[in-house]
Amino acid sequence: MRLAPWWSAGIRFACQPExxxxxxxxxxxxxxxxxxxxxxxxxxxxxDEAYVERDCTxxxxxxxxxxxxxxxxxxxxLGADKxxxxxxxxPQQCAxxxxxxxxxxxxxxxSQVKSTCPxxxxxxxxxxxxxxxxxxxxxxxxxGQGVFVPLSPHTAD
Numbered sequence: 001m002r003l004a005p006w007w008s009a010g011i012r013f014a015c016q017p018e019x020x021x022x023x024x025x026x027x028x029x030x031x032x033x034x035x036x037x038x039x040x041x042x043x044x045x046x047x048d049e050a051y052v053e054r055d056c057t058x059x060x061x062x063x064x065x066x067x068x069x070x071x072x073x074x075x076x077x078l079g080a081d082k083x084x085x086x087x088x089x090x091p092q093q094c095a096x097x098x099x100x101x102x103x104x105x106x107x108x109x110x111s112q113v114k115s116t117c118p119x120x121x122x123x124x125x126x127x128x129x130x131x132x133x134x135x136x137x138x139x140x141x142x143x144g145q146g147v148f149v150p151l152s153p154h155t156a157d
Contacts, residue, residue, distance in 0.1 A: 007104050008130035016119050020082030022097045026073030029059065030066035031146045036091040037064065043089045052149075063146030066091060093143040099128075099136035 032040075041051035055076060056064045067076050077085040084090055093100075098120060103113045114120040 005104065005130070006107055007110070007133055010127040010129045011110075011133065012121050012125035013098065013119050013128050014122050014125040016122060018082045019118060020078055020084075021116060021118065023075045023078045023084065023094070024082070026068075028068070028073075028075065030075065030091050030093050031059070031143050032056065032064050032066060033092050033143045033145075034147050036093075036143065037147060039089050040086060040091070043086060058149055059146070062148050064149060065146075091143060092139040096136040096140035096143070099133050100140050101137050104133070104137065 037048050037051060037056070040055070041048045044051060044055075046054065052064060055067050057067045059065045068074060069076055075084075077090070079085055084094070098113050098117050103109055110120075119125065
């Protein structure tokens with residue numbers, strides 16, 4: 001019999017206005033899934049290939065990642081107001097934060113994330129149930145697999 005993960009009963013969380021703490025870390029890497037690329041390309045009125053050329057770069061292992069600003073290494077979509085410019089269409093990895101598998105591996109790892117994320121147990125936080133957390137973990141893991149260059153054409157789902 002397998003025990004349920006420590007977080008299965010849920011965790012209280014709510015993104016905080018004008019926080020951006022998860023996005024303004026210099027050198028952060030956002031791996032992109034094929035659906036992320038297509039969704040963001042459509043948002044910007046570009047083909048998938050044109051979007052990749054404009055807003056992506058390649059990681060050391062050949063996966064496509066979101067480009068960072070040259071001047072400070074911060075996400076290209078984070079505005080001066082600490083708000084995401086593509087929030088409704090943000091990459092899966094971003095939407096999944098703080099529910100990354102490495103953050104939930106044990107309570108100690110979660111405690112470290114909690115020390116930098118004001119949304120965890122915030123006054124206005126709501127209970128995020130275990131099944132929702134699991135969906136976020138799976139989305140993050142999918143994004144982490146990444147898309148390798150060269151990008152093959154997007155196929156409709």
